[in-house]
Amino acid sequence: xxxxxxxxxxxxLGLVGGSIARALKRAGVEAVYGIDVDSDVLLxxxxxxxxxxxxxxxxxPLAESDLVFLCLKPDDLVAFARxxxxxFKEGALLTDTAGVRRGLNARVAAVLRKDLRFxxxxxxxxxxxxxxxxxxxxxxRGASYILTPSPSCGRADVEFVAGVxxxxxxxxxxxxxxxxxxxxIAYTSxxxxxxxAAMVLDPLVLEAKGFSGGSFRDATRVARxxxxxxxxxxxxxxxxxxxxxxxxxxxxxxxxxxIESGDRDALYRLLSEARRMNEGxxxxx
Amino acid sequence: xxxxxxxxxxxxLGLVGGSIARALKRAGVEAVYGIDVDSDVLLxxxxxxxxxxxxxxxxxPLAESDLVFLCLKPDDLVAFARxxxxxFKEGALLTDTAGVRRGLNARVAAVLRKDLRFxxxxxxxxxxxxxxxxxxxxxxRGASYILTPSPSCGRADVEFVAGVxxxxxxxxxxxxxxxxxxxxIAYTSxxxxxxxAAMVLDPLVLEAKGFSGGSFRDATRVARxxxxxxxxxxxxxxxxxxxxxxxxxxxxxxxxxxIESGDRDALYRLLSEARRMNEGxxxxx
Numbered sequence: 391x392x393x394x395x396x397x398x399x400x401x402x403l404g405l406v407g408g409s410i411a412r413a414l415k416r417a418g419v420e421a422v423y424g425i426d427v428d429s430d431v432l433l434x435x436x437x438x439x440x441x442x443x444x445x446x447x448x449x450x451p452l453a454e455s456d457l458v459f460l461c462l463k464p465d466d467l468v469a470f471a472r473x474x475x476x477x478f479k480e481g482a483l484l485t486d487t488a489g490v491r492r493g494l495n496a497r498v499a500a501v502l503r504k505d506l507r508f509x510x511x512x513x514x515x516x517x518x519x520x521x522x523x524x525x526x527x528x529x530x531r532g533a534s535y536i537l538t539p540s541p542s543c544g545r546a547d548v549e550f551v552a553g554v555x556x557x558x559x560x561x562x563x564x565x566x567x568x569x570x571x572x573x574x575i576a577y578t579s580x581x582x583x584x585x586x587a588a589m590v591l592d593p594l595v596l597e598a599k600g601f602s603g604g605s606f607r608d609a610t611r612v613a614r615x616x617x618x619x620x621x622x623x624x625x626x627x628x629x630x631x632x633x634x635x636x637x638x639x640x641x642x643x644x645x646x647x648x649i650e651s652g653d654r655d656a657l658y659r660l661l662s663e664a665r666r667m668n669e670g671x672x673x674x675x
Numbered sequence: 676x677x678x679x680x681x682x683x684x685x686x687x688l689g690l691v692g693g694s695i696a697r698a699l700k701r702a703g704v705e706a707v708y709g710i711d712v713d714s715d716v717l718l719x720x721x722x723x724x725x726x727x728x729x730x731x732x733x734x735x736p737l738a739e740s741d742l743v744f745l746c747l748k749p750d751d752l753v754a755f756a757r758x759x760x761x762x763f764k765e766g767a768l769l770t771d772t773a774g775v776r777r778g779l780n781a782r783v784a785a786v787l788r789k790d791l792r793f794x795x796x797x798x799x800x801x802x803x804x805x806x807x808x809x810x811x812x813x814x815x816r817g818a819s820y821i822l823t824p825s826p827s828c829g830r831a832d833v834e835f836v837a838g839v840x841x842x843x844x845x846x847x848x849x850x851x852x853x854x855x856x857x858x859x860i861a862y863t864s865x866x867x868x869x870x871x872a873a874m875v876l877d878p879l880v881l882e883a884k885g886f887s888g889g890s891f892r893d894a895t896r897v898a899r900x901x902x903x904x905x906x907x908x909x910x911x912x913x914x915x916x917x918x919x920x921x922x923x924x925x926x927x928x929x930x931x932x933x934i935e936s937g938d939r940d941a942l943y944r945l946l947s948e949a950r951r952m953n954e955g956x957x958x959x960x
Contacts (some may be wrong), residue, residue, distance in 0.1 A: 514888040534885050564885030571886075577879045578887035582894035585870055587949035588926035592919070594862045596955040600819050600849030601856075602863035603799040608893040609867035613953040617946035621939055628934050634877070635931050639924065641873035646920050649913050654906055661902035664872035668898040670881040 391456060393557055397421040399455040400441070401448065401470060403431050405517060406487045407461030408525025410558065411440045416527050417557040423451035431522045440525070452477040457554070460486040463622070464494055471508075472501035483543075484508045485551050489575065490626040491568040495540035507543040509551040512536045512571065513560060514579070518614050530559035536575075537565045576630035581638055583620060584631075586613040676741060678842055682706040684740040685726070686733065686755060688716050690802060691772045692746030693810025695843060696725045701812050702842040708736035716807045725810070737762040742839070745771040748907070749779055756793075757786035768828075769793045770836050774860065775911040776853040780825035792828040794836040797821045797856065798845060799864070803901050815844035821860075822850045861915035866923055868905060869916075871898040 398419055400411045403426045414422050424441035425448045426432050432444025445451050452458065452474055460467040467486050478484070484502070488494060489512055498508045515533040517524055535555035539548045552563040566574075589595075590613040598606065624631055648657035683704055685696045688711045699707050709726035710733045711717050717729025730736050737743065737759055745752040752771050763769070769787070773779060774797055783793045800818040802809055820840035824833045837848040851859075874880075875898040883891065909916055933942035 514886075533888060536886065562885050574879065574882065574886035577877060578883050578891040581874065582890040584927070584930050585874065585894060586890075587946055588923055588930055589866065589870065590949050590953040590956065591926040591929075591945070592862060592922050592952075594859065594919070595952050597859065598863050598956045600847050601799075601821065601859035602956070603818060605867040605871075605897045606863040608896050609870060610953060610956065611893050612890045613949050615946050615950050615953075617943050617950060620946050621943045624934050624942060625937060625939060628937070632931065632935055634879075635927065635934075637877050638873055639927060639931075641876040642869070642920065642924060642927075644876075645869050645873055646917065646924075649909050649920075650917055652910060652913070654910060657909060658902050658906045660876070661872055661900050661905050664875050664898050665900050665902060667877075667880050668875045668895060668900075671875065671883045671887075671895065 393457075393554055394418040394420070396456040397423065397451075397454045398457045398459065399423045399425055399448070399451045400459045400461060401425045402461035402466075403428075403435050403441075403444075403522045403525075404461060405520045405522070405524050406513065406515075407459065408435065408440060408522040409515070409527055409529050410459055410461060410487070411435065412438075412525060413527035413530055413558040415440060421454070423455065425451060435522060448474050449477045452482075453479055455479055456482055458482055458484045460484060462486070464488045464490065464497075464626070468494075468497045468501060471498055475501060475503055478503065478506055481505050483547055483550065485511045485554075487511060487513055489579075489623055491538045491571045493568070495538065495568060499540055499542055502542065507547045508540045509543050509547050510538040510540060510568070511551055511555070512538070512575075513555065513558070515560075518612070518616050520616055520619060527559070533560050534562040534564055535560040536571055537563060538568045538571050539565065572627055572630045576627055576634040580624060580627060580631045581634045583612050583615060584624070584635065585638070586610050587615055589613065678742075678839060679703040679705065681741040682708065682736075682739045683742045683744065684708045684710055684733070684736045685744045685746060686710045687746035687751075688713075688720050688726075688729075688807045688810075689746060690805045690807070690809050691798065691800075692744065693720065693725060693807040694800070694812055694814050695744055695746060695772070696720065697723075697810060698812035698815055698843040700725055706739070708740065710736055720807060733759050734762045737767075738764055740764055741767055743767055743769045745769060747771070749773045749775065749782075749911070753779075753782045753786060756783055760786060760788055763788065763791055766790050768832055768835065770796045770839075772796060772798055774864075774908055776823045776856045778853070780823065780853060784825060784827055787827065792832045793825045794828045794832050795823040795825060795853070796836055796840065797823070797860075798840065798843070800845075803897070803899050805901055805904060812844070818845050819847040819849055820845040821856055822848060823853045823856050824850065857912055857915045861912055861919040865909060865912060865916045866919045868897050868900060869909070869920065870923070871895050872900055874898065
């Protein structure tokens with residue numbers, strides 16, 4: 391079945407859900423339904439043309455939808471899948487956008503009807519400003535999309551969601567298991583955000599104007615953090631984040647010790663090693 | 676006197692010196708002389724049109740130059756000013772480009788003829804790849820230029836070098852004292868570089884492809900570090916760098932402790948404070 395001839399429901403028209411609805415519309419999907427508890431958001435999304443129609447009651451759109459995007463927090467998406475178990479169209483494919491994955495496949499499987507399949511997904515795209523009003527189909531352009539397929543789905547389901555990810559604008563789709571996802575994201579996303587936050591928690595930041603260049607701008611860009619969202623993400627992924635933070639602090643300690651002791655050779659070796667390791671990330675997004 | 680009717684010598688045609696020569700040429704300065712110990716670099720720079728003429732022996736160009744850019748390491752530029760003291764044109768203005776400033780005004784003053792003035796300067800521009808072959812007049816576009824004037828120079832001299840900085844393409848000129856420069860640069864430049872190096876000193880960097888987005892790309896961009904250059908910079912500025920690193924580690928510890936203890940309120944407060952502090956850097960470069 392082709393995406394553009396499908397009916398798709400997007401559950402939760404926040405930043406990510408709203409952006410997905412807009413990107414699906416742009417990709418040619420005619421029947422994009424929006425489901426949200428906020429009737430104002432539904433009216434605005436309808437007026438924008440982001441969705442064909444909005445619903446507070448999910449029963450009607452779910453009964454028609456071949457594909458359902460659950461753009462909710464993990465607890466909420468599991469509850470939604472459970473509470474609306476009888477409403478999904480027979481054989482529908484479900485996917486989601488949660489940024490921390492551990493245990494989600496099992497939790498969804500526990501509440502899902504046997505004819506339904508769930509392909510967990512995490513688009514590596516976002517903005518610090520949340521909500522439908524900040525939604526933008528362009529956030530997916532050039533981004534990576536990570537899939538953590540559940541045992542309920544087959545190869546064709548995974549390939550289909552990978553195709554949807556590309557239709558949204560993503561240019562890399564990575565398939566992995568939930569634990570690997572959380573361990574890698576702790577390092578590649580959660581650590582840079584915490585490092586940026588820590589860097590601006592310094593009184594000198596208020597005097598930085600005129601003293602800073604590209605390195606400071608880049609190092610602190612994501613310090614423009616959404617505190618509520620990131621409190622949840624970091625606590626949900628604490629088991630993987632804390633080791634990543636520990637490795638980062640150990641590396642800072644090694645560099646700091648070499649500088650403090652004036653050990654030119656040790657410092658040169660560490661910086662050379664950093665440059666060499668950095669080459670290894672080439673081609674990353 | 677107008678810059679474009681002046682004779683200017685650039686001493687040391689490395690990345691920064693070469694870039695300054697090219698940018699001066701582009702700004703309409705006819706007589707840009709290059710002084711370097713490497714005759715090949717002089718020939719290439721002449722062939723490029725970056726300099727009107729190159730000299731291994733500084734006596735002749737210095738005798739004609741109203742403005743001299745010393746684009747050498749601190750020890751080398753002090754030695755150059757001392758060894759060529761008798762060659763400078765009467766009343767010439769000297770400036771430099773060193774990235775760590777403490778003590779430089781006093782050291783230059785100790786070897787400078789009384790009719791000469793020295794305006795210390797640090798263009799916040801560069802690349803990780805050094806040498807004349809990587810020089811590029813565009814590295815100054817939109818960058819900050821910091822001046823640390825010495826007691827030998829007057830208001831007009833400082834204003835003149837500020838004008839030269841703008842002619843190079845810089846859009847912000849900041850005037851400060853040497854100690855403040857080194858303290859701020861430790862935080863705004865040296866810390867982001869060390870943090871980026873520390874972040875890639877993690878085995879997971881080699882698996883990051885497909886798992887990373889803009890935050891990781893930005894956080895690790897300057898890990899493509901020049902180990903020789905940065906070993907010198909960090910050791911030269913250790914007294915200011917180590918306290919900046921200490922504050923960063925303390926902030927990481929606070930964030931890590933809040934996450935480890937599952938203290939939702941403390942984590943939310945720290946991230947909110949980071950976002951608020953980050954607003955304070957607005958308008959920085």
